[in-house]
Amino acid sequence: MPQGLAKKQTPLDVPLHSDVHAQFGRFVASPQTTGADIIWHEGADCAALRQRLMHQYPATLWLTGLSGAxxxxxAFALEKILLERGHSCFxxxxxxxxxxxxxxxxxxxADRRENLRRAAEVAHLMNEAGLITIVALISPFANDRAMARQIVNTQRFIEVHVSTSTELCESRDTKGLYARARKGEISEFTGISSPYEKPVAPEIEINTELCSIEAAAQTLHAYLLANNFIKSNR
Amino acid sequence: MPQGLAKKQTPLDVPLHSDVHAQFGRFVASPQTTGADIIWHEGADCAALRQRLMHQYPATLWLTGLSGAxxxxxAFALEKILLERGHSCFxxxxxxxxxxxxxxxxxxxADRRENLRRAAEVAHLMNEAGLITIVALISPFANDRAMARQIVNTQRFIEVHVSTSTELCESRDTKGLYARARKGEISEFTGISSPYEKPVAPEIEINTELCSIEAAAQTLHAYLLANNFIKSNR
Known part of the structure; x- marks a missing residue:
């Protein structure tokens, strides 16, 4: 997790319309030294330049759910929708x-947690660079997802629970992993031999038993529009 | 390092003018399984969409040199120049x-090498996302820089040797680190108690004893223009 940095919100000079997400900023810290002799370098504050350039507010959509959900x-369907409408994303x-x-x-x-931590740190860096980031990661544990939310920045973090049931994921078994997990060939397999802790209050829940992939991606796109991360006139 | 992936160059459909860098692509791999049951997911090929959206070819400028060089x-001066001219970068x-x-x-x-490896991997991801990435990292060892070049993608990697002399860096000692290294308070300090292997054939060499920071940043900007990573009409 970010450490040793005093976080400060800097309002952008080109705010979008009234919205809980309207006041964003870049993590800014005073130059300081950590125990490891690391100086924090700060560039010119480029958040406003980026916002004007990219015409969007960065966000991280964090898709959590079972393997095969x-x-x-x-994520890739949403990426295509966003790129086709002129929004930089990854x-x-x-x-x-x-x-x-x-x-x-x-x-x-420990490795799973580190895997998630790094994904969150990269999502944070990409948001700082102005991109909308879409993370697709099982992330079965509530504590880990809470860590990701903190690393990314609570105001930019959109938790998306892809809540397809274990039964359906197992019946699809597109990668053949459930069959192998049932045979005991894969240990600690989420949903089979390791728990999936359902999000209690995700920003969005999507059940692919009830909608198509395209409809799911459109739902996420609509959320970004409704919350003014992006504008509709592009 | 990237492993298990067959790399394939996909020409973009909106090529810039004749240039050694004109043929870029996105690393594309066939779906495959590694020993760890990891499937490679491939989205719609969005490289062309990104190129049209961002009006640039991604590159990584890798600035290597002593502490205080x-x-x-x-890097931050170049970032400002690029953003002001409408180029997405980080x-x-x-x-x-x-x-x-x-x-x-x-x-x-081992930690220094891992530090460099992760920086290169993130630079690669940001390039894939369409950004021009500017890395500022001492990176004293030739082998490590060669690894970074491979991870990033040779065609996108621009090694910049910031060749300010040890004497000048030590006389500046903006962070007070050279004084502490001389006292033995910091071990393995590059240029004092650990070697700096000078790049043999960097794409660019910049000596801040001979030019201002602004001129140095302009030199890098000019390189990106001359090699058609960006266009001048923005």
Whole structure:
């Protein structure tokens, strides 16, 4: 988690219309030294420049749910909708991250938590860069998701529970992982041999048993519009 | 490092003018499983959409040099120039990363290498998202910089040696770190008690003894223009 930094909200000079999310800012900290002789470097405050350039307020949509629930598919569908409408965005997919940034991590509890921490830190960096970030990560534990919310910035964090049931995910079993988990070939498999703690108050819940992937992505797009992260005239 | 992925270059449909950098693409991989049961998810190929949206080709400027050489200051000056001209970009500053993404890492050799690896992976992700990324990191070892070049993508990697001499950096000693290193309070301090391996063939060399910070940033901006990463009419 961010540490040693005094966080300060700086209102942007081009605010969108009245909205709980209207007052954003960039984490700004005074130059200071940590115990490790690290100085915090601060550039010119570019948040306003970025906002004018990108015509949007950065946010992180954090899609949580079981393996096979549809998180990645929804994430990429939303990415396409946003890009086609001129909004800069990026998908951080949990599986893809494990090929690159998190390729050194395994699946024990500490590694899973570190996997999630890094995803949240990168989402935060991408938000600072002005992007809308879409994270698709099982993230089964409430504590870990609360950590992600803090790292990203509470005002920018949109928790999306992709609540497809274990039964349906297992019946789909697109990756064949449920079958292997049932055989005991994969340990600590979420929904089978490891718990999934359902979000108590997610900003959005999507059940792909009740709607199509396209409809799910449209729901997320509509949320961004309704909350003034993006405007409709693009 | 990226592993298990077959890289394929996909030409963009809106190429800039003739240039060695004109043929870019997004790393694309066929769905496959690694030993850890990780599936590679691929979204709609959004590289062309991003290029049209952002009017630029992503690149990573990797500023290497001694502590106090001027890397961060040049990086933030360049960021401002680019943003004012409508180019989406972001500075990944080594010290700042250590407050967040890399806050779990120390200063032993393995940790320094991991620090650099993660910076390169994030630069790669930001490039994939369409951003021009500016990394300011001492990165004293040639092997590590070669790793960064591979992770980022050779065609997008611009090594910038900020070659201010040890003598001048030490005489500036803006952070007071050289004095402490001389007293032995900081071990393995680059330039004093740990070597700095000068880049043999960096794309750009900048010596802040010979030019101002503003001129240094303008040089990098001119390089991006000359190599068609960005256009001048913005």
């Amino acid at each position: 549809g998180k990645s598919t929804i 998908v951080l997919d949990g599986d893809n991250l494990r090929h690159h940034l998190n390729s050194d991590l395994g699946f024990l509890a | 001027g890397k961060s200051t040049i 500075v990944l500053d080594g010290d700042n990363l250590r407050h967040h993404l890399n806050s779990d890492l120390g200063f032993l050799a």
